[in-house]
Amino acid sequence: MSVVTQIKEATAKAINHLFSIELQANDVLVNETKPEFAGDYTVVLFTFIKQLKKSPDALGQELGEYIVAQHSSLFTGFNVIKGFLNLTVSDSYWLAFLGTNYQNPGFGQAADNGQKVMVEYSSPNTNKPLHLGHLRNNFLGRSIAEILKASGNEVVKTCIVNDRGIHICKSMIAWQLFANGATPKTEGKKGDHFVGDYYVKFNDAYKKEIEDLKVKGKTQEEAEKEAPIMKATQQMLLDWEADKPDVMELWHNMNSWVYEGFAITYKKIGSDFDKTYYESNTYLLGKDLVDTGLAKGVFFQKEDGSVWIDLTADGLDEKIVRRKDGTSVYITQDIGLAEQKQKEFNSAQSIYVVGDEQNYHFKVLKLICQKLGLPSADGIFHLSYGMVELPTGKMKSREGTVVDADDLVEEMINIAxxxxxxxxxxxxxxxxxxxxxxxxxxxxxxxxxxxxxxxxxxxxxxxxxxxxxxxxxxxxxxxxxxxxxxxxxxxxxxxxxxxxxxxxxxxxxxxxxxxxxxxxxxxxxxxxxxxxxxxxxxxxxxxxxxxxxxxxxxxxxxxxxxxxxxxxxxxxxxxxxxxxxxxxxxxxxxxxxx
RNA sequence: GGUCCCGUAGUUCAAUGGAUAGAAUAGAAGUUUCCUAAACUUUAGAUGUGAGUUCGAUUCUCGCCGGGACCA
CATH class of the missing domain: 1.10.730.10 (Isoleucyl-tRNA Synthetase; Domain 1)
Known part of the structure; x- marks a missing residue:
């Protein structure tokens, strides 16, 4: 038992014995004694004086004398200053503590508590390399996992890879248009950076097409919709969903390049996972839960056929869970994946290491899961971390102000x-x-x-x-x-x-x-x-x-x-x-x- | 329009309602016949603003100012 805990319990007992007042050890406030006063730990007395109707000095004296007398091997003395009782811990206690622990490599780590916890972190997109923000995410996720292990939990590290969707198709279209068959090998480039370059190329080409259309009299909004490269990208997404062979082949190729690149980065920074989920496999999950929710009356249908949940009673908005065309939305997949993970691992808690821009999303996710009565619901915990900003403000990939993870790591090693x-x-x-x-x-x-x-x-x-x-x-x-x-x-x-x-x-x-x-x-x-x-x-x-x-x-x-x-x-x-x-x-x- | 988060030394960060608001760095001044000076010692410097609750507020409540995120 730690010294602080012992002091709390001793104080609670002393007050109980001296004044016949029931007190929990946790109600006692114990701090390290400030260096300018004598003593090691300090009990704050103000919290009790009202109840006990005693002056802080008198209370401190009584408590101090009693505690030190009762625990003569732990404490050697005390003093009272204003409302603070300063206790001095005996040297023999510290020496005994040292003697029993100095050769124990496991000192500080708790015994197994039999609880299983999932930590999901990293969550990369396969259209560009990792950046500084991902580093904070990866370091946090990895560290939280290790800390939970050290405190006795069994930890399962997972990663959800965002490998499909319109942004992935953007890199693919740009590669078709501009690469002339180039590969990371022919260019001597790390795969994720290679693919990321085409994502940038897409945006450049798209921007140019929009400008051209605006010159021809289109509004910004019209131009964004009508730009040929964007239309081609949307068509590609449809082709992907239809499993069109040539699109699938390109998608497999480009993703494999990215994974080769990620593997190098992950190895360097020390990220690893027990289980990796791919959105291409999970994006259809949760569809059946929409019907379940409708049957339970948790969801409701609008006239156009779209399905919603009304969270206004919980201080949130109405949230769509299925579009009128029958396609599911982001949150529906997440509900499905939460369910899937629960079936696979049955962990007591599931921690999502995700940026604070998704606070609302996770609030909604947890609420919906709870209303659906999913067993995973209460264990959902969003570890919401803040963005990493540059002195000039937020990093924006489109404006080229992103600090690349590989570059930064390399620079740090060079300086070392x-x-x-x-x-x-x-x-x-x-x-x-x-x-x-x-x-x-x-x-x-x-x-x-x-x-x-x-x-x-x-x-x-x-x-x-x-x-x-x-x-x-x-x-x-x-x-x-x-x-x-x-x-x-x-x-x-x-x-x-x-x-x-x-x-x-x-x-x-x-x-x-x-x-x-x-x-x-x-x-x-x-x-x-x-x-x-x-x-x-x-x-x-x-x-x-x-x-x-x-x-x-x-x-x-x-x-x-x-x-x-x-x-x-x-x-x-x-x-x-x-x-x-x-x-x-x-x-x-x-x-x-x- | 609605919801949420954040304002602390020049800068980057601390402070479960408790003692004189801590560090680091940048600034000033020192420490090397002796276990690694990537260290140590000294010094100067801050709670956005106005109320309220409290014995006591950086912390809780409300207003204002400033910054950010999200929902539609």
Whole structure:
């Protein structure tokens, strides 16, 4: 049980015993004590004073005396300042904590809880390569999956590939018109980029046709509809739906190029999936559910034959679920797919990592599933993350302001190489070891940057300024890890060093590390319940900073005594371990040397 | 027209209604005979605006100003 939990329970019990008032441990507010006051943890008393009709000082004294007396091995003292009861945890508690955990690689990770959770993320379109926004999505999805695993869940990672529709046909038409049979191979280009180029070419040609038609007196709207290239694209979509052989062949070819490209990117950034769904297989799902819904009276039919659901009572609008021509809409597929996943995996929760522009969509999706009485309904959770913006505003593929994922990753790795070469600390590394190190550092910087902020909030990425390897960054933490590993290699830490160190006392900077380390399990748990990797990122950063302060202040190898040395090695060992585990759940590797 | 989200140092981000609003970076000043200076230490700098609820508001409620997303 964590120290914080113990304090909460002790406080609740004390109040119960002293004043005969029933109180839940969770009603007690416990914070870390601010550095300017004596103590480690602080109980906020204001919340009780009204009920108890006591002055904060008197209450603090009574509580403090009782709690410390009842838990003499845990606390050594207390003080009361204004409405705050500051408790000091005994050094022997921290030392015992260190001794039992410093060689436990699984420290912080919870035991299996038997619950299955699905995480759907990435969701690429097969008409263009991945960009910065996809990176945030992939890093978040992967990290959430790892965090949920660490807190005891069984996790199934899924991906829905958007491989059909009008936008896919655009790239296909442009390829037919402009490629002269070129392929990624003949052009020496990565497949997804190759196809993406034709998507751009389509838009350029389309724009030009619209201008031409406007010169001939058409309005913008007419021109958009009548442009030959657009008409051809719409015809192609119909041909695709009719399974026309030549269209299907082209579609298979172009998608396979894209998948080859995606595979390279996914491997590089560390995304993988247990199950991939393709929209071309799932887009007809959910049609039968429309009839079910009609029969149940959940949906209603309008005069033109279209089918709707009325969500005005839930504060939303009426939403169409089947067009008058009988074709289904986007949300119908999603309902069908939710049903399908439920049948296949039967998970308790299904997390969708999708941008916040789809908040409304997912609200509607969940509501409809609930009204239909689908077993998957209550487990639907939309992890809505904010857009990544540039200093100039939102990224727009049509305006060429998109930051390409592959380019960015490559740039990060290049900078990692430059920095490493400048510092010249790993001159004995082989070429392969160096390449791996640059990957670890470059990707570490990028992932940490995108994961260190609250997922729900939109964030700004400045290509010139955001790439930093100092301060609140991945490389800073990786460096701390490498340095600790170096110390341990030189000083040695073995079973035989686990001697009795009960006599040792801790300096403030040593205690600060122990206190941080002890919080790790609850941080992981908090990150899991909030679906928020930034909690972990901020925590590890603070841990690394705390360690670095201690490191400059005290020597480990030349400690004042053998006991001190052992304690410090244990602190170092567990810090390295927690950094590694914490970074791993963010999808970031840590080097042994850098 | 309707629904929802966001405004915190120059910049990028923190802060379950709790102590003097934390970091990082950019700025200023320092630290290297000793375990990796991608580090450490010191310093200056912010809650859009007006009310309300509260012992206490960055946090909750309402208005205004500014930015964004979605639905039709």
């Amino acid at each position: 190489r430059q920095k490493t070469e400048e510092l010249g600390k790993v001159k004995d590394f082989t070429t392969e070891e160096l390449a791996e190190l640059y990957d670890i550092i470059g990707l570490g910087a990028l992932k940490f940057f995108l994961l260190r902020v609250d997922p729900r909030k939109k964030m700004v990425f400045n290509p010139e300024e955001s790439i930093d390897f100092h301060g609140f960054t991945g490389p800073f933490i990786q460096y701390t890890h490498a340095r600790i590993k170096s110390i341990i290699r030189k000083s040695g830490i073995t079973q035989s060093t686990t001697s009795n160190h009960k006599a040792a006392t801790l300096f403030p900077s040593e205690k600060a590390i122990a206190l941080h380390l002890e919080m790790f399990p609850s941080v992981l748990e908090e990150a899991a319940t909030n679906h928020d990797p930034s909690k972990v990122a901020i925590y590890i950063f603070n841990l690394a900073k705390t360690f670095n302060s201690f490191y400059t202040e005290h020597s480990i190898a030349n400690a004042e005594s053998e006991e001190k040395k052992i304690v410090r090695l244990q602190l170092s060992q567990l810090t390295a371990q927690v950094i590694k585990t914490g970074m791993n759940v963010l999808g970031i590797r840590v080097p042994e040397r850098m």
